[in-house]
Amino acid sequence: MSEATLTSKGQITIPADIRKSMSIGPKDRLTFTPMPDGTVVMRAKTRSIKDLKGMLKPPQGAHVSISDMRLSGD
Numbered sequence: 001m002s003e004a005t006l007t008s009k010g011q012i013t014i015p016a017d018i019r020k021s022m023s024i025g026p027k028d029r030l031t032f033t034p035m036p037d038g039t040v041v042m043r044a045k046t047r048s049i050k051d052l053k054g055m056l057k058p059p060q061g062a063h064v065s066i067s068d069m070r071l072s073g074d
Contacts, residue, residue, distance in 0.1 A: 002015035
């Protein structure tokens with residue numbers, strides 16, 4: 001179990017073994033989420049929204065244009 005101390009400026013140093021296990025380094029952003037039971041979950045924001053590009057595959061099957069989707073009379 002790792003331990004850190006809060007400074008008078010409200011700062012902590014994340015122990016080296018935790019930094020290594022989370023693959024975090026200088027300039028990485030962290031989020032802290034308080035849970036209902038009083039614990040706090042710390043997550044590393046190591047992925048960018050740009051990393052999601054290409055994750056979803058286009059649907060298979062017939063493609064329908066927007067004009068074909070419109071009800072007749074529009």
